[in-house]
Amino acid sequence: MKLSARNQLKGTVIAVEKGPVSAKVKIDIGGGTIITSTVTSETVDELGLADGDSVTAIIKASDVLIGK
Numbered sequence: 135m136k137l138s139a140r141n142q143l144k145g146t147v148i149a150v151e152k153g154p155v156s157a158k159v160k161i162d163i164g165g166g167t168i169i170t171s172t173v174t175s176e177t178v179d180e181l182g183l184a185d186g187d188s189v190t191a192i193i194k195a196s197d198v199l200i201g202k
């Protein structure tokens with residue numbers, strides 16, 4: 135699959151915390167960095183996401199906010 139999004143991070147699923155509507159998917163992208171994605175529980179089922187899966191996190195955002 136080809137995508138126009140340039141921000142693609144390959145990693146490994148290390149945890150799936152599934153709720154009734156949404157799920158948190160934690161992805162280890164290396165170097166001690168873990169990112170968390172919130173998706174629908176239906177998405178977890180459709181993709182069959184589980185610990186140890188190789189995935190690509192695709193990030194599309196119009197704004198990046200920084201606070202200090």
